[in-house]
Amino acid sequence: MLHLDASNLPALARGCSVLGAGGGGDPGLGVVMAAEAIKRHGVVTVVELDDLDEAAWLMPCGMIGAPTIATERIWGGDEGTVLREVFEDLHGGQVAALMCFQIGGANGLLPVSWAARCGLPLLDADGMGRAFSELQQQAMHVAGVSASPVALTDGRGNTIVLRTADDVWAGRLAREVAASLGGVCAAAICGMRAGRARHAVVEGSVSLALRLGAALRAKGLGGVLDALGSVLAATLLIEGRIVDLERRAGDETLTGSVTVRAGGGPAGMRQLRLEMRNEYMLAFEDGALRAAVPDLICVLATESGTPIAAEELRYGQGVAVVAAPAPAIWHSGPGLALVGPRAFGYAVDYAPVDGGMEAHV
Amino acid sequence: MSDLRIGIASGTTGTDAVAIDDRDRLLATASVQAAGDVRGAIAAAIRAIVADDAVVPGAVRWVVLGSGQALEGVAAVQGVRKVAVVRVGGPLTLSVPPLATWPSALRDAVSAGEIVVAGGSEYDGRAMVALDEDAIARFLDGVGDEVQAIAISGVFAPVSPEHELAAADLVRRKLGNLVHVSLSHEIGSIGLLERENATVLNAALGGAAERLAVAVRATLAEVGIDAELFFAQNDGTLMVVEHALRFPALMVASGPGTTIRGAAHLSGVGDAVVVAVGATTSYVGALVNGIPRERTGPTEIAGVRTSLRLPDVHRVPTGDATLAGAVEDAKAAQPAGPLVVVGRGQWLVPDRMDGVSEVIRPRDGEFAQAIGAAVGSVSGQFARICLNRPDTRRTVLEEVRTAAIARAIDAGAHPDTVAVVEVDEAPLTYLFHPALRIRVRAAGPCW
Numbered sequence: 001m002l003h004l005d006a007s008n009l010p011a012l013a014r015g016c017s018v019l020g021a022g023g024g025g026d027p028g029l030g031v032v033m034a035a036e037a038i039k040r041h042g043v044v045t046v047v048e049l050d051d052l053d054e055a056a057w058l059m060p061c062g063m064i065g066a067p068t069i070a071t072e073r074i075w076g077g078d079e080g081t082v083l084r085e086v087f088e089d090l091h092g093g094q095v096a097a098l099m100c101f102q103i104g105g106a107n108g109l110l111p112v113s114w115a116a117r118c119g120l121p122l123l124d125a126d127g128m129g130r131a132f133s134e135l136q137q138q139a140m141h142v143a144g145v146s147a148s149p150v151a152l153t154d155g156r157g158n159t160i161v162l163r164t165a166d167d168v169w170a171g172r173l174a175r176e177v178a179a180s181l182g183g184v185c186a187a188a189i190c191g192m193r194a195g196r197a198r199h200a201v202v203e204g205s206v207s208l209a210l211r212l213g214a215a216l217r218a219k220g221l222g223g224v225l226d227a228l229g230s231v232l233a234a235t236l237l238i239e240g241r242i243v244d245l246e247r248r249a250g251d252e253t254l255t256g257s258v259t260v261r262a263g264g265g266p267a268g269m270r271q272l273r274l275e276m277r278n279e280y281m282l283a284f285e286d287g288a289l290r291a292a293v294p295d296l297i298c299v300l301a302t303e304s305g306t307p308i309a310a311e312e313l314r315y316g317q318g319v320a321v322v323a324a325p326a327p328a329i330w331h332s333g334p335g336l337a338l339v340g341p342r343a344f345g346y347a348v349d350y351a352p353v354d355g356g357m358e359a360h361v
Numbered sequence: 362m363s364d365l366r367i368g369i370a371s372g373t374t375g376t377d378a379v380a381i382d383d384r385d386r387l388l389a390t391a392s393v394q395a396a397g398d399v400r401g402a403i404a405a406a407i408r409a410i411v412a413d414d415a416v417v418p419g420a421v422r423w424v425v426l427g428s429g430q431a432l433e434g435v436a437a438v439q440g441v442r443k444v445a446v447v448r449v450g451g452p453l454t455l456s457v458p459p460l461a462t463w464p465s466a467l468r469d470a471v472s473a474g475e476i477v478v479a480g481g482s483e484y485d486g487r488a489m490v491a492l493d494e495d496a497i498a499r500f501l502d503g504v505g506d507e508v509q510a511i512a513i514s515g516v517f518a519p520v521s522p523e524h525e526l527a528a529a530d531l532v533r534r535k536l537g538n539l540v541h542v543s544l545s546h547e548i549g550s551i552g553l554l555e556r557e558n559a560t561v562l563n564a565a566l567g568g569a570a571e572r573l574a575v576a577v578r579a580t581l582a583e584v585g586i587d588a589e590l591f592f593a594q595n596d597g598t599l600m601v602v603e604h605a606l607r608f609p610a611l612m613v614a615s616g617p618g619t620t621i622r623g624a625a626h627l628s629g630v631g632d633a634v635v636v637a638v639g640a641t642t643s644y645v646g647a648l649v650n651g652i653p654r655e656r657t658g659p660t661e662i663a664g665v666r667t668s669l670r671l672p673d674v675h676r677v678p679t680g681d682a683t684l685a686g687a688v689e690d691a692k693a694a695q696p697a698g699p700l701v702v703v704g705r706g707q708w709l710v711p712d713r714m715d716g717v718s719e720v721i722r723p724r725d726g727e728f729a730q731a732i733g734a735a736v737g738s739v740s741g742q743f744a745r746i747c748l749n750r751p752d753t754r755r756t757v758l759e760e761v762r763t764a765a766i767a768r769a770i771d772a773g774a775h776p777d778t779v780a781v782v783e784v785d786e787a788p789l790t791y792l793f794h795p796a797l798r799i800r801v802r803a804a805g806p807c808w
Binding site: 028032033035036068069074075076077155156182220221247248254304311312314318 | 450452453454455456457458461462481483484489490516517551552553554649657658659666675686690691695696787788
């Protein structure tokens with residue numbers, strides 16, 4: 001059985017960075033927190049749905065708000081334990097396993113420390129298979145599992161329960177609560193039994209992140225690209241240099257675009273433009289769409305193959321841009337309605353990476 | 362007679378010294394073997410350079426030391442100060458205690474005790490909870506006489522340093538002005554753990570910096586030099602010794618920065634990949650607009666993750682075949698400009714390499730580090746976080762500019778010529794109100 005301990009947390013974090021698609025926050029703090037929690041409370045077991053009783057309760061959880069603020073406040077430590085108590089009160093049953101509601105970025109690591117402190121396993125699944133900015137952008141939402149009741153806590157004694165009309169309200173109100181609590185808080189959403197989770201979650205996310213993280217240890221960009229190709233079926237869109245970078249920080253979002261230019265040569269000069277909205281959303285070349293959300297678009301440093309978050313991009317940087325198909329649930333009609341380009345305000349329709357075949361995930 | 366500058370580059374295997382006149386002409390060079398005694402080697406290099414007829418001790422106005430010695434002290438867990446570690450952030454931040462990620466030998470050598478007390482600020486600058494001064498006072502009573510320095514790190518101190526300043530006041534009331542106090546808002550940016558680590562390292566390194574300064578001053582007096590003493594910072598710029606004693610963390614790894622700036626000076630190139638081939642270690646870095654390119658994200662010092670800003674260099678053992686790959690990677694990230702090769706072992710780098718159109722081997726390149734130290738300008742920087750509202754941004758930007766200029770002047774830049782050389786504004790993501798990190802660097806010559 002798969003365990004999480006100090007030896008594989010860095011690999012998990014590397015994988016979660018790739019799955020963040022430029023957003024989701026740096027999982028570095030989560031590694032330190034999880035290592036500390038595991039040192040005190042023991043290793044975390046990763047379970048699959050098949051390992052659980054159909055009636056067992058799952059608690060999808062993570063942080064809501066600004067990851068940057070979390071790196072400064074670094075949590076009281078009891079957040080997961082508090083969420084579990086509130087959750088068990090709300091649902092009238094004991095939690096059997098925690099689950100990341102978002103594997104991409106910082107939220108792929110935070111529930112690991114909570115699981116260690118609760119003495120509970122972590123489910124090998126998540127609600128997104130990547131990072132999205134909105135709370136309701138969950139596989140559970142597509143499957144009809146309600147986000148409400150939402151449990152929220154800030155690590156300093158404040159706990160709030162939201163019973164909402166629908167999942168959009170849940171997202172909106174949870175953000176307002178997080179703002180009131182200083183910009184970030186811990187949340188448990190979409191309480192469900194294991195039997196209900198069967199087609200309502202993205203299975204295999206934790207082990208995928210671990211495999212990705214192990215593959216990313218490959219030497220140099222070439223090795224990393226090969227590894228991403230085999231683990232994620234990723235396609236290289238361009239390798240070049242950032243020649244234009246425009247970022248606008250608005251309320252709650254970082255939006256903007258970045259242009260990557262590949263040098264001359266016989267093939268001539270090429271340019272790829274990425275649109276970002278917290279995550280990398282769209283990739284255009286010569287006006288043609290090459291990749292689009294919900295598929296994963298990742299920017300890697302040419303030197304090291306390390307994923308670069310949208311907020312870390314620098315003018316002049318050497319980068320490679322890759323795209324990989326999202327989990328199949330997002331390619332369905334309801335999936336695309338929730339997380340396709342138009343859901344983020346872009347006036348284009350989703351198309352698979354380079355117009356190719358959809359993934360068989 | 363021309364005013365002279367002496368630059369000294371102290372490494373693990375040898376120490377170089379150069380003398381430069383006020384038109385940047387190289388008058389004399391000297392090299393001595395270190396033989397395990399860094400302070401002795403520095404003294405020997407100073408004696409050797411003044412033994413050159415071209416160097417009149419009375420004409421030497423500035424001496425700049427670039428030394429990795431302070432860092433070696435940390436790596437060897439020797440000569441570090443005992444630090445009482447105060448974190449202001451309770452009841453938050455308890456999930457990871459202070460120094461939790463430090464190598465245990467270093468933690469044992471440095472820590473005189475750690476405490477997390479209630480306090481800190483919200484991201485918009487409001488106080489989170491009242492500062493628990495009683496808890497700090499009780500902690501200071503309990504840590505004992507061995508404490509030589511205090512490191513204070515508060516949640517969101519780069520937004521609002523008030524609790525750190527209040528805690529520092531309390532420390533001075535209880536322990537007097539002689540104990541060193543490092544405050545995190547003066548050391549690093551957002552990210553409490555990395556900033557706290559940098560702050561504790563800064564507090565721990567003061568003793569090594571002081572011993573070095575005392576030794577160098579004694580040698581200078583002995584050879585008849587009455588000059589202002591500067592230390593090279595990690596980015597290759599300079600700071601006067603008094604400033605260096607307050608902020609020794611800023612000079613833990615000055616070698617690459619001074620070498621890259623020396624390579625820029627000698628080659629006259631502003632954009633380049635720089636390869637420095639030393640006796641045991643070689644490194645590859647990049648020069649962008651005349652400034653060594655910095656690493657993004659956290660940096661590691663003696664096994665500790667910190668928020669210190671260091672040049673982005675890739676190290677390989679000298680003679681190792683992986684150097685070619687490192688050069689290729691650096692070229693990919695920095696295609697503009699030539700490859701500049703400096704250092705004693707520069708013949709190990711061939712004239713033809715993949716992806717490299719031009720290789721420059723500047724004259725006197727084997728002394729690039731000492732020359733980089735001697736020709737450096739003085740700089741200071743400051744950073745703050747603020748809400749991105751036009752009025753707030755304007756006010757804070759002005760405050761940060763003023764603080765950076767004050768920093769540079771405190772570091773030894775001349776008030777008449779100091780100027781802002783870099784303003785960096787970066788938005789912070791997933792915030793409920795858009796926020797900015799504003800960082801300003803000011804620099805100028807020391808004359």
